[in-house]
Amino acid sequence: MTPESIKVACSNCNLRELCMPVGLSHDELVRLDSLVATRRKVRRKEMLFHNGETFTSLYAIRTGVFKTRVSSEDGRDQVTGFQMAGEIIGLDGIVNDRHTCDAVALEDSEVCVMPYERIEELSREVSALQRHVHQIMSREIVREHGVMLLLGSMRAEERLAAFLLNLVQRLHARGFSASELVLRMTREEIGSYLGLKLETVSRTLSKFVDDGIVEVNQRHVRILDSEALRRMVNPTVCT
Template sequence: MSLQAIKASCSNCNLRELCLPIGLNEDQMQRIDTIVAVRRKVKRGSLLFHNGEPFSSLYAIRTGFFKTCVATEDGRDQVTGFQMAGEIIGLDGIVNDRHTCDAVALEDAEVCVMPFDRLEELSREVTVLQNHVHKVMSREIVREHGVMLLLGSMRAEERLAAFVLNLVQRLHARGFSQSELVLRMTREEIGSYLGLKLETVSRTFSKFVEDGIVEVKQRHIRILDTDALKRIVNSQRCD
């Protein structure tokens, strides 16, 4: 794997509001800068970390897109999540000091390495940072709970509509369009994540196109009717 270490600097990073709490003073920012001293490049298809690897750091994604996955008993990859720039990856390793999944770059990516022991040490002194770390962990728990609900009770259309809305909402928080996105993952990977077969994902996208809800050109998706997607997701509450 081709890795390149570069001096990182949180204080002038355009994603700092997404990674770090607002309200840190200059001294606190400089102290975080000394912890997050290294950036790491990860080539498309390469692993950032693998299942069973000893846990030492969290990673703030600076550029690029990742998927996390675990190998099932029959050797298939089960996708457990997709992570993008401005999000933290690696929280799975905190519980048992070992990572419980593989993190694979879906495109060339760069991450900021945050050694967890030093982050913990500083967060005990800087309350606002400690609260932020807890919020990040809580958000991950809520996200996983949401996925379980998605898989447990939703039909294929509802799952895919919820997935597209969630993705575009997260991208919009990073300054991207509210109505257009490029899928970094394959339809097969989407199916693995949503518990759907590849054919079902393709068929459901085609239905959305027929209904005039989205335009699809390979991996480019343009949402024509956001409200229709929301109605699909909320339809089960009205049943």
């Protein structure tokens, strides 16, 4: 899809505090407005970029949700993350100038296209931007470590509890409810990300319902007992 040539002003964006450095002067904000080349719409199930594609830009998600995935040698897709409004996507391409995964829209979405050459250029002039890019990269490393812990040592209940808590926390930071969410991803995609079979995800979610921890109506989830979920992820150690 051809990107729409709509100029976007970061200084006026309601997601600015989520994806841009804080504490910038007015002049620095105006300079950062030149970072965004275009705004691009991505329809549900369309790819923003694909594995092997030449890396040119980072993308700030304005609306919608994406999943990133890689294909295993036997042809199966492995979901590696879910990204939402206010988050930056495309960092995987920095290392070798090529993307190493696919980014697929889970609903009709819109991104701000930020050419990486321009980010590097501005980073030399605005130190807060350079710090911010480093923070985003560091956050991605921490997230990767969290996923490794999730897949390496947690039981199914703990994995799903951690996933729901993380999702609702990120949504709450964007002004949404602290206890209700709509799952934009399928149970199968959740299973792929958490290293669980579809049946295990469904069975574990049903157990949460039976235990009075959540209410589920198709893709709508309401968390009734967030403390119970937290205790699963961080059990009290008996001494």
